[in-house]
Amino acid sequence: MTESTTWRRGVTASLAVLASAAILASCTSNAPEESEGDDGGGGDAAAAGSSNDEIGDTVTIGFSAPAADHGWMGAMTTLAQAEADEYEDIELLVAEGTNDVSLQISQIETFINNDEIDAIVVVPFDGAALTGVALEAMEAGIPVVNVDREFSDPNASRSTILGDNYGMGVSAGEYICEQVGDDSEAVIAEIAGIDSLPLTQDRSQGFEDALSDCGQEVDNRVAGDFTVQGGEQATSNLLQAAPEIDAIWNHDDDQGVGVLSAIENAGRDEFFLVGGAGSANMMRHIQEGDSVVEATVLYPASQAADGVRIARLLAQDKAMSDLVENEIPRLIQLYAPVVTGDNVDEYIDSAFES
Amino acid sequence: MNDNAPAGVAAGGGAASSPPGDQAPAPAGGSAGRRFLKSLGGGGGRGRMLGLIVALILICLVGAITAGDRFVDTANVLTILRAAAVLGVVSIGVTFVITAGGIDLSVGSVLGLASVWATTLATQRMAEDTHWLVMVFTAAAVGTAAGLVNGLIVAYGKVVSFIATLAMLIAARGLAEIISGRRTQLVTDSGFEGFFDGNFLGVPTIVWIFAIVAAIAWVLLNRTTFGRRTVAVGGNAEAARLAGINIKRHLVYVFALSGFTAGIAAVMMMGRTGAGTSTHGMLLELDAIAAVVVGGTLLIGGRGTIIGTVIGVLIFTTLENVFVLNNLSTSVQALVQGGIIVVAVLLQQRFAVRGTSP
Numbered sequence: 001m002t003e004s005t006t007w008r009r010g011v012t013a014s015l016a017v018l019a020s021a022a023i024l025a026s027c028t029s030n031a032p033e034e035s036e037g038d039d040g041g042g043g044d045a046a047a048a049g050s051s052n053d054e055i056g057d058t059v060t061i062g063f064s065a066p067a068a069d070h071g072w073m074g075a076m077t078t079l080a081q082a083e084a085d086e087y088e089d090i091e092l093l094v095a096e097g098t099n100d101v102s103l104q105i106s107q108i109e110t111f112i113n114n115d116e117i118d119a120i121v122v123v124p125f126d127g128a129a130l131t132g133v134a135l136e137a138m139e140a141g142i143p144v145v146n147v148d149r150e151f152s153d154p155n156a157s158r159s160t161i162l163g164d165n166y167g168m169g170v171s172a173g174e175y176i177c178e179q180v181g182d183d184s185e186a187v188i189a190e191i192a193g194i195d196s197l198p199l200t201q202d203r204s205q206g207f208e209d210a211l212s213d214c215g216q217e218v219d220n221r222v223a224g225d226f227t228v229q230g231g232e233q234a235t236s237n238l239l240q241a242a243p244e245i246d247a248i249w250n251h252d253d254d255q256g257v258g259v260l261s262a263i264e265n266a267g268r269d270e271f272f273l274v275g276g277a278g279s280a281n282m283m284r285h286i287q288e289g290d291s292v293v294e295a296t297v298l299y300p301a302s303q304a305a306d307g308v309r310i311a312r313l314l315a316q317d318k319a320m321s322d323l324v325e326n327e328i329p330r331l332i333q334l335y336a337p338v339v340t341g342d343n344v345d346e347y348i349d350s351a352f353e354s
Numbered sequence: 355m356n357d358n359a360p361a362g363v364a365a366g367g368g369a370a371s372s373p374p375g376d377q378a379p380a381p382a383g384g385s386a387g388r389r390f391l392k393s394l395g396g397g398g399g400r401g402r403m404l405g406l407i408v409a410l411i412l413i414c415l416v417g418a419i420t421a422g423d424r425f426v427d428t429a430n431v432l433t434i435l436r437a438a439a440v441l442g443v444v445s446i447g448v449t450f451v452i453t454a455g456g457i458d459l460s461v462g463s464v465l466g467l468a469s470v471w472a473t474t475l476a477t478q479r480m481a482e483d484t485h486w487l488v489m490v491f492t493a494a495a496v497g498t499a500a501g502l503v504n505g506l507i508v509a510y511g512k513v514v515s516f517i518a519t520l521a522m523l524i525a526a527r528g529l530a531e532i533i534s535g536r537r538t539q540l541v542t543d544s545g546f547e548g549f550f551d552g553n554f555l556g557v558p559t560i561v562w563i564f565a566i567v568a569a570i571a572w573v574l575l576n577r578t579t580f581g582r583r584t585v586a587v588g589g590n591a592e593a594a595r596l597a598g599i600n601i602k603r604h605l606v607y608v609f610a611l612s613g614f615t616a617g618i619a620a621v622m623m624m625g626r627t628g629a630g631t632s633t634h635g636m637l638l639e640l641d642a643i644a645a646v647v648v649g650g651t652l653l654i655g656g657r658g659t660i661i662g663t664v665i666g667v668l669i670f671t672t673l674e675n676v677f678v679l680n681n682l683s684t685s686v687q688a689l690v691q692g693g694i695i696v697v698a699v700l701l702q703q704r705f706a707v708r709g710t711s712p
Binding site for chain 1: 421424427429430433436437440531535536537538540551623626627628629631632633634635636674675678679680681683684685
């Protein structure tokens with residue numbers, strides 16, 4: 001009994017030590033990032049100037065997006081918010097980001113029932129699941145702008161803004177083709193995201209198609225899960241599977257942090273790495289040229305901000321001033337440029353922090 | 355994984371689920387003692403272990419045949435062990451909780467929270483001024499604190515551990531996102547990276563940590579009063595209470611231990627990835643529970659094995675490695691992984707039935 005009491009005291013004492021360390025650490029928090037402001041791109045673009053930028057009728061826009069559980073998705077919402085702040089005539093109602101489909105549906109329903117809402121911007125967690133409620137909104141006369149993940153019925157949105165997942169794969173493949181040439185021995189590896197997602201399948205398809213145009217193919221393929229730990233795990237195994245690699249395309253810069261960590265740990269540098277999505281972190285690596293990262297293909301996080309602008313124009317009955325058309329286009333698909341050391345300066349300011 | 359549950363009920367249900375009244379404390383104490391003897395290597399313990407080892411050897415054989423030199427290469431073996439280390443340390447903590455008759459769903463989130471807390475600018479600045487051990491202490495303290503909260507809610511709040519730790523799973527992830535602003539926080543201290551991403555005697559540091567944690571946990575579970583009490587509490591709580599064990603306090607300790615190992619694992623994960631982020635440890639709780647159960651620990655409590663857990667973890671990480679070496683798609687991996695869980699548990703039972711039948 002005495003023995004166990006002493007032991008217990010020991011435990012209590014060590015727990016107390018740990019607890020005090022926790023209290024010590026709890027004074028910690030992240031000092032706010034200093035240079036967060038200008039990433040909206042809003043400033044630049046607005047300066048481009050057109051009559052559309054003049055203050056019009058104040059419009060209320062409902063905004064709903066998935067939970068910001070990674071850097072890119074976080075940037076989607078913050079950039080949309082920043083864009084709305086640029087315009088005095090936009091009032092943006094941002095619903096709490098959620099990965100719960102039924103919650104997102106009820107958010108849209110709330111917007112529909114809110115008489116003040118003039119337009120809705122939706123970044124669906126699951127496009128197909130949100131189609132029904134988006135149709136209801138359209139039928140209620142509220143224009144819906146669908147961003148990034150497409151509804152299964154084109155009538156469910158007035159306008160759709162999409163990134164180009166297939167195009168990302170093509171851009172990455174073409175860049176690697178240029179660098180590797182027609183060396184038939186070249187080993188090309190791919191680190192995908194979550195394989196069950198259509199966007200991953202599109203990216204991989206585009207990559208495969210572009211590579212086959214120059215007689216190359218994917219020799220080794222693994223999937224992370226868009227997380228740092230997943231990227232690290234998949235890459236450390238990949239590097240064992242392929243002792244000699246010429247080029248790697250990593251679908252996602254968020255998981256790229258883990259990918260790079262695994263590469264460093266293995267001490268490998270015989271290949272070059274092309275990233276995906278375009279995080280500020282990867283762009284800094286490209287800028288400094290001190291790592292295997294040579295390029296990254298962009299998947300703009302500013303598309304929700306585009307959605308907000310389009311929604312404003314729709315609500316104010318305006319057209320896109322750079323187009324001849326009198327109406328907003330039904331579909332806008334963004335381009336996936338390759339960011340390299342040559343043009344990284346153009347893109348780094350609008351890149352998202354992962 | 356679930357396939358073990360009915361078998362577990364059949365095998366150990368007699369002691370665990372019978373109403374408290376009809377069982378005198380003495381025989382229950384005896385059964386705890388018997389289990390203790392078994393865990394030393396007699397009877398069913400060895401039989402179960404044999405099934406596991408056979409499964410692991412089979413996977414290694416497949417690896418060696420299909421991938422040849424690339425599989426048996428030292429660097430590859432170390433890659434497998436490195437991959438096993440983080441999951442391994444988490445699973446060891448979960449082994450104690452499950453042995454004590456509980457479940458800990460929060461370990462993955464707690465790992466994420468600890469990694470975020472230990473990599474905030476303020477913590478890292480403090481580490482810069484003093485030593486990177488500050489980061490290690492922070493992670494361990496955060497993990498332990500979260501585990502303590504779990505334990506207090508389960509033991510004194512009388513909330514089922516499934517629910518209490520599910521709540522912690524959600525809350526810890528949320529807090530991690532708030533603290534980090536959903537950003538990936540890079541580890542800037544090169545001393546920390548150098549140590550935890552480095553090697554000692556040619557073996558990665560985190561593999562050493564895994565080995566040391568496993569050794570300490572084995573002693574703790576099999577050779578100390580704490581271990582015997584954990585088994586007794588999980589086997590028959592009422593009997594353990596009558597035998598004079600303070601069950602509530604013991605549960606708090608067990609959950610705190612699980613939180614502590616999650617905190618240690620967070621440090622290892624930071625070493626591996628060079629970052630702390632709220633997505634660290636995502637779904638790790640399921641991998642850990644799968645490894646623990648495949649390893650032979652009873653999901654309803656009352657019997658736990660550290661060696662089994664370690665082998666269970668190795669089975670999963672080796673499997674993943676073999677798949678990647680053979681360039682197989684992730685869908686095939688998932689399919690076979692599910693199959694392996696069933697086969698491993700079936701093998702275990704086959705060997706166990708032959709070994710025990712009291």
